[in-house]
Amino acid sequence: MNSPHMSLEEFRQHGHAAVDWICEYLRTIETRPVRSTVAPGEIRASLPASAPEHAEDFSACLRDFENIILPGITHWQSPNFFAYFPCNGSPPAILGELLSAGLGVQGMLWQTSPACTELETHVLDWLVDLLGLPAFFKSDSTGGGVIQDTASSSALCAILAARERATAGRTNRSGIDRRLIAYTSEQAHSSIEKGLRVAGIGSDQLRLMPVDERCAIGADALAEAMARDRRAGAVPFFVCATIGTTAANGIDPIRRVGELTQRYGAWLHVDAAMCGTAMLCPEFRIHNDGVDLADSWCFNPHKWMFTSFDCDCLWVRRRADLIGALSILPDYLRNAATESGAVIDYRDWQIPLGRRFRALKLWFVLRCYGAAGLRQLVREHVRLARLFADLVRADERFELALDPPLNLVCFRRRGEDAINQRLIDKLNAGGKIYLSHALIHGRFALRMSIGGTWCEERHVHQAWRFISETEP
Amino acid sequence: MNSPHMSLEEFRQHGHAAVDWICEYLRTIETRPVRSTVAPGEIRASLPASAPEHAEDFSACLRDFENIILPGITHWQSPNFFAYFPCNGSPPAILGELLSAGLGVQGMLWQTSPACTELETHVLDWLVDLLGLPAFFKSDSTGGGVIQDTASSSALCAILAARERATAGRTNRSGIDRRLIAYTSEQAHSSIEKGLRVAGIGSDQLRLMPVDERCAIGADALAEAMARDRRAGAVPFFVCATIGTTAANGIDPIRRVGELTQRYGAWLHVDAAMCGTAMLCPEFRIHNDGVDLADSWCFNPHKWMFTSFDCDCLWVRRRADLIGALSILPDYLRNAATESGAVIDYRDWQIPLGRRFRALKLWFVLRCYGAAGLRQLVREHVRLARLFADLVRADERFELALDPPLNLVCFRRRGEDAINQRLIDKLNAGGKIYLSHALIHGRFALRMSIGGTWCEERHVHQAWRFISETEP
Numbered sequence: 001m002n003s004p005h006m007s008l009e010e011f012r013q014h015g016h017a018a019v020d021w022i023c024e025y026l027r028t029i030e031t032r033p034v035r036s037t038v039a040p041g042e043i044r045a046s047l048p049a050s051a052p053e054h055a056e057d058f059s060a061c062l063r064d065f066e067n068i069i070l071p072g073i074t075h076w077q078s079p080n081f082f083a084y085f086p087c088n089g090s091p092p093a094i095l096g097e098l099l100s101a102g103l104g105v106q107g108m109l110w111q112t113s114p115a116c117t118e119l120e121t122h123v124l125d126w127l128v129d130l131l132g133l134p135a136f137f138k139s140d141s142t143g144g145g146v147i148q149d150t151a152s153s154s155a156l157c158a159i160l161a162a163r164e165r166a167t168a169g170r171t172n173r174s175g176i177d178r179r180l181i182a183y184t185s186e187q188a189h190s191s192i193e194k195g196l197r198v199a200g201i202g203s204d205q206l207r208l209m210p211v212d213e214r215c216a217i218g219a220d221a222l223a224e225a226m227a228r229d230r231r232a233g234a235v236p237f238f239v240c241a242t243i244g245t246t247a248a249n250g251i252d253p254i255r256r257v258g259e260l261t262q263r264y265g266a267w268l269h270v271d272a273a274m275c276g277t278a279m280l281c282p283e284f285r286i287h288n289d290g291v292d293l294a295d296s297w298c299f300n301p302h303k304w305m306f307t308s309f310d311c312d313c314l315w316v317r318r319r320a321d322l323i324g325a326l327s328i329l330p331d332y333l334r335n336a337a338t339e340s341g342a343v344i345d346y347r348d349w350q351i352p353l354g355r356r357f358r359a360l361k362l363w364f365v366l367r368c369y370g371a372a373g374l375r376q377l378v379r380e381h382v383r384l385a386r387l388f389a390d391l392v393r394a395d396e397r398f399e400l401a402l403d404p405p406l407n408l409v410c411f412r413r414r415g416e417d418a419i420n421q422r423l424i425d426k427l428n429a430g431g432k433i434y435l436s437h438a439l440i441h442g443r444f445a446l447r448m449s450i451g452g453t454w455c456e457e458r459h460v461h462q463a464w465r466f467i468s469e470t471e472p
Numbered sequence: 473m474n475s476p477h478m479s480l481e482e483f484r485q486h487g488h489a490a491v492d493w494i495c496e497y498l499r500t501i502e503t504r505p506v507r508s509t510v511a512p513g514e515i516r517a518s519l520p521a522s523a524p525e526h527a528e529d530f531s532a533c534l535r536d537f538e539n540i541i542l543p544g545i546t547h548w549q550s551p552n553f554f555a556y557f558p559c560n561g562s563p564p565a566i567l568g569e570l571l572s573a574g575l576g577v578q579g580m581l582w583q584t585s586p587a588c589t590e591l592e593t594h595v596l597d598w599l600v601d602l603l604g605l606p607a608f609f610k611s612d613s614t615g616g617g618v619i620q621d622t623a624s625s626s627a628l629c630a631i632l633a634a635r636e637r638a639t640a641g642r643t644n645r646s647g648i649d650r651r652l653i654a655y656t657s658e659q660a661h662s663s664i665e666k667g668l669r670v671a672g673i674g675s676d677q678l679r680l681m682p683v684d685e686r687c688a689i690g691a692d693a694l695a696e697a698m699a700r701d702r703r704a705g706a707v708p709f710f711v712c713a714t715i716g717t718t719a720a721n722g723i724d725p726i727r728r729v730g731e732l733t734q735r736y737g738a739w740l741h742v743d744a745a746m747c748g749t750a751m752l753c754p755e756f757r758i759h760n761d762g763v764d765l766a767d768s769w770c771f772n773p774h775k776w777m778f779t780s781f782d783c784d785c786l787w788v789r790r791r792a793d794l795i796g797a798l799s800i801l802p803d804y805l806r807n808a809a810t811e812s813g814a815v816i817d818y819r820d821w822q823i824p825l826g827r828r829f830r831a832l833k834l835w836f837v838l839r840c841y842g843a844a845g846l847r848q849l850v851r852e853h854v855r856l857a858r859l860f861a862d863l864v865r866a867d868e869r870f871e872l873a874l875d876p877p878l879n880l881v882c883f884r885r886r887g888e889d890a891i892n893q894r895l896i897d898k899l900n901a902g903g904k905i906y907l908s909h910a911l912i913h914g915r916f917a918l919r920m921s922i923g924g925t926w927c928e929e930r931h932v933h934q935a936w937r938f939i940s941e942t943e944p
Contacts, residue, residue: 004845005925008495011563015494018567019487022574023480036586040814043590051598055842058564061835065571069832072587077576084584084804087826089576091483092530095490099537101569101780102494104549104561112556114508115544118515126523149621150824160670175674176648190802191825197800198632198823200672202647246804302826308573309828328669330662331911332556332718342512351670351823352622353663354559354774356781360541363533370527373476439803453477 004055014058021062022094029078030459033431036074043072074434079454082463083436085246085274085408086451090306092368096361097308107355110343111335117344120147120359123366124313130371131279131299134292137315139344145315146322146349147358151273152191153351154298154314157322159195159238161296162267164325166237172325176200181229183207184240185217187247189271192240214402215250215440217241219257226264236264243287244275247438247447248401249408251275251287258293270297273312275406277304278382280375284406295321304381304407304451305374307365311358314349323348381407381451384460388448391464398468401438401445409448410440413472417444423472430470433463476527486530493534494566501550502931505903508546515544546906551926554935555908557718557746557880558923562778564840568833569780579827582815583807589816592619592831595838596785602843603751603771606764609787611816617787618794618821619830623745624663625823626770626786629794631667631710633768634739636797638709644797648672651706655679655697657689657724659717661743686874687722687912689713691729698736708736715759716747719910719919720873721880723747723759730765742769745784747878749776750854752847756878767793776853776879776923777846779837783830786821795820853879853923856932860920863936870940873910873917881920882912885944889916895944902942905935 006014046068076087107116124145128137137143148154159182163171166180180201184192186208196206207225209217226236239261241252254270261268270291276299278284291297298314301307316322327348329338337343347353369377385407392398392411401410412420424437424446436447446467450460478486518540548559579588596617600609609615620626631654635643638652652673656664658680668678679697681689698708711733713724726742733740742763748771750756763769770786773779788794799820801810809815819825841849857879864870864883873882884892896909896918907918918939922932 004841004848006563006840008499008563011498011566012491012495014563014567015491015570016488018570018574019484019491022487022571023484025574026483027480038586040582040586040809040812041590043587044594047591047594051595051602051838052842053844055845056839058567058836058840061564061567061839065832069587069591072585072590073575073577074583074585076578076585084578087576087578089573091478091480091486092533094483094570094573094576095486095530095533097573098487098490098566098570099494101561101566102490102497103545104559104566104780105545106548106556106559106781110512111546113544113546113548114510114512115515115541118513118544119519119541122516122519123523130523150826152824152826156670156823163672171672171674172669173674174676176672189825190800190805194798194800194823197644197797198628198670200635200643200648202643202645204646246802308576309578309826310824325669326666328662328666330718332908333662337512340512351628351666352624352782353661354622354624354781360537364530366523367528367533368478368530369476370524372525373527376476436804 006058017062026077029075030080032075032078034075034078034080034434035428035431036072038072043068077453079452079456079459080433080463081452082448082450083434085303085449087302087309088304088306088453089308090365090453092364093306093308093361096364100357100360103357105357107357108347108353109333109335109338109345111337116357116359117346119363120346121344123359123363126366127313128315131276132282132285133297133315136317142318143316144319144344145313146346148312148314148350149310151189151271151298151300151312152194154312155191155240155269155271156195156198157314157326157350158267158269158296159199160325161316161321162238163199165267165321166235169324179234180237181205181207181234182238183209183222183225183236185209185211185242185252187211187215187245187250188240188242189246211250215245215248217252217257219253222257223260226260230264236266238267238269240269240271243270243272244406248410248440249275249405251405254288255290255293258290262293267295268293270294272297272299274303278378278406280371281378301362304378305365306369306453307362311362326350381455384457385409385450388450388460388464395468401440407451410438410445411448412445419472420444420446423470426470426472427467432466478530489534498549501547502552504547504550506547506550506552506906507900507903508544510544515540549925551924551928551931552905552935553924554920554922555906557775557921559774559781560776560778560925561780562837562925564836565778565780565833568836572829572832575829577829579829580819580825581805581807581810581817583809588829588831589818591835592818593816595831595835598838599785600787603748604754604757605769605787608789609769614790615788616791617785618818620784620786620822621782623661623743623770623772623784624666626784627663627712627741627743628667628670629786629798629822630739630741630768631671632797633788633793634710635671637739637793638707641796652709653677653679653701653706654710655681655694655708656712657681657683657714659683659687659719659722660712660714661718664712683722687717687720689724689729691725694729695732698732702736708738710739710741712741712743715742715744716878720882720912721747721877723877726760727762727765730762734765739767740765742766744769744771746775750850750878752843753850773834776850777837778841778925779834783834798822853927856929857881857922860922860932860936867940873912879923882910882917883920884917891944892916892918895942898942898944899939904938
């Protein structure tokens with residue numbers, strides 16, 4: 001019987017070719033149109049209607065990857081990509097993904113690959129120090145960190161831990177039995193509302209608080225809402241504060257929010273998905289003041305810390321809250337290590353059971369950049385955002401929608417929303433840059449999100465030239 | 473300012489070295505002790521207490537990967553790994569992960585990389601044909617497929633879609649307001665109970681039905697339970713049937729279960745995580761009889777179809793049910809393509825917002841093996857399981873715990889549970905093979921799970937020799 005497997009020698013050759021392809025892709029990425037302009041269905045129309053009956057050579061796959069798939073790719077790694085938030089890879093992270101796939105371990109339990117669990121715990125302890133987070137988040141204290149796929153999943157886990165804490169574990173057993181109320185700002189990420197829906201609590205139980213002129217949550221309004229709900233017999237159980245909202249990079253006052261969650265016994269979750277990385281630099285930690293009041297805190301190395309998607313780091317103050325909410329131990333997973341209590345089983349820290357070895361890429365990034373290299377890049381991106389904001393300020397046809405706190409600049413042409421909608425459509429159609437939009441205080445703004453792995457000063461100048469020379 | 477980035481030329485060299493490392497690893501993997509024998513904390517003790525301040529060369533990382541991490545790895549890709557279920561990689565899947573990391577796209581919306589979405593839709597349509605699934609699961613009908621990380625997440629999505637269908641979307645808005653009851657067998661995966669907890673419904677609302685001698689759900693007991701709950705005013709809203717339970721590879725009678733879900737208007741979810749791959753072969757589709765009654769069906773290419781973790785495929789009969797339960801559209805994600813209704817936005821088909829390009833590895837696997845190559849491997853693994861079962865039957869000291877329907881053989885030494893516990897401990901301590909256990913009809917059994925990418929007849933003979941020669 002012929003082996004249907006690719007031989008290891010073939011794998012070696014194709015692997016080298018794939019690595020070379022990535023080198024060439026990254027070398028030339030900035031010359032490509034950033035955003036794919038294919039029409040719906042265009043990619044599928046180039047693919048055969050059914051799967052091949054017989055094996056094909058990988059070189060045919062690589063050819064189709066280049067000819068069919070690539071035209072349908074929007075180049076997130078391009079230094080001209082300024083849309084949404086960055087979703088950064090980097091050479092060490094890619095190597096981490098490669099070796100992780102090569103090992104192919106499944107780390108649901110400590111026992112199923114001790115290094116997969118221990119490296120994750122260790123690197124997340126490192127990050128507590130690097131980011132200046134409270135020591136209670138460390139694994140040798142009451143807390144601990146875990147890698148989730150996204151901040152959405154972290155928010156859901158935090159909501160579930162908060163729900164079970166507020167109901168003494170009754171909801172897991174018998175379902176929702178009290179009126180639980182959650183709070184966040186009207187500019188918070190949609191994952192908070194989604195998480196409340198998933199958790200069976202419902203959107204109606206989420207209070208979206210108004211924001212102030214800097215797009216931060218209004219703490220007075222929050223205080224009033226929590227008091228009102230408590231008086232009405234409901235349970236204020238969860239507040240999400242954001243460090244770097246999606247629309248505008250708004251930064252909520254963590255300390256003031258935390259004082260309220262303490263007063264009401266509610267859970268404080270801090271969603272620092274975008275701007276948590278800035279805490280590598282002591283000068284930006286002012287934005288994290290009050291973190292000592294948080295029950296959970298997450299940030300995305302896959303956004304601004306050059307660690308390929310998916311990699312969100314979640315810390316909890318008391319791991320018992322998280323494990324209590326998420327642990328189920330069927331007989332077929334029982335083992336001596338788990339029963340000894342001496343190990344972490346990360347399946348109890350997340351929604352899925354299985355998990356891949358994601359700590360590897362994070363470890364490689366931390367080592368290949370070093371803390372100093374990461375700080376250098378973060379400071380450079382913040383400098384570039386300020387530089388871009390100065391260019392906007394210096395052109396009287398334009399205005400800032402608000403002062404950029406860190407690496408996101410929201411701006412617009414003075415005038416109607418329609419002008420700005422036309423402007424962004426023209427800019428994005430050209431393929432030279434890619435921006436996205438936001439509504440800020442009800443008005444349309446263009447978002448210039450700076451933080452891509454390969455973004456340098458010349459890309460920001462180039463972008464501004466193109467923006468300022470484009471007639472809407 | 474010095475660039476803190478690894479240069480592309482360095483990346484090329486390290487990338488080649490990493491590919492070579494994987495070749496050598498896979499070439500020699502069967503000579504390694506399958507299961508890591510490190511003690512809790514041993515890996516961490518070899519790692520520095522804090523992250524490096526300055527950048528290190530990647531070659532240092534690769535060295536530590538080899539010297540520190542590898543001893544803590546349990547080798548899931550070893551042909552001597554027979555524990556749990558397989559979690560298979562393969563050369564084309566590894567290449568898919570590599571190129572996916574190289575592109576670094578984030579496919580939350582069609583617009584954010586059309587090819588990422590369209591290839592996924594396309595390959596999942598291919599699989600509907602390859603697996604002999606009903607046409608309504610295809611994207612040109614009412615349904616469609618999506619890649620989830622794990623079957624746990626698929627189960628949760630199915631539960632949420634069922635919950636919203638049963639409550640006309642009210643739960644998402646205002647929380648649980650009715651007594652919803654779910655059903656599955658007592659041998660179903662723990663993710664069903666976990667999903668009900670997450671969804672705010674609670675464990676008490678899950679009926680774990682007894683199984684028959686073949687470890688399949690008892691349909692009569694299920695019929696009675698559903699009738700009783702309906703009479704009591706509760707809403708039977710969700711049933712999970714399993715094709716290949718974790719403990720014993722039990723296969724529920726999908727058609728009989730489906731007739732009940734139809735009668736009560738409940739959602740039928742089929743968890744074929746393990747054995748769905750067998751549906752590639754027409755002769756095994758008898759185990760899927762009744763799938764035309766399913767509302768959702770999932771299987772894990774990362775188990776038996778050689779597609780590196782994470783890759784679970786979920787199909788739904790009516791995509792509107794899933795999207796209705798999971799969609800949230802904040803302003804910052806609005807775009808013309810989404811509003812046209814002509815595209816799929818997979819963020820609405822899953823819990824997280826972001827997603828990586830996982831269809832690539834699945835496409836490469838389907839092409840590099842071809843349907844014929846995949847069927848050949850599945851048939852070979854089933855043949856090896858039968859061969860192993862024959863070896864057990866031929867040795868009077870042993871007995872089968874039940875006849876193996878496909879690729880999992882549950883067996884034991886005749887005698888006490890304690891003897892078998894000693895036997896498995898001895899076997900696993902040696903490092904030659906790795907098995908896990910199950911309780912079947914209340915008695916301890918060893919599980920010989922056959923289906924690893926590199927498992928051949930000689931590994932099965934070798935395992936049996938070792939098992940039969942080991943005195944408990």
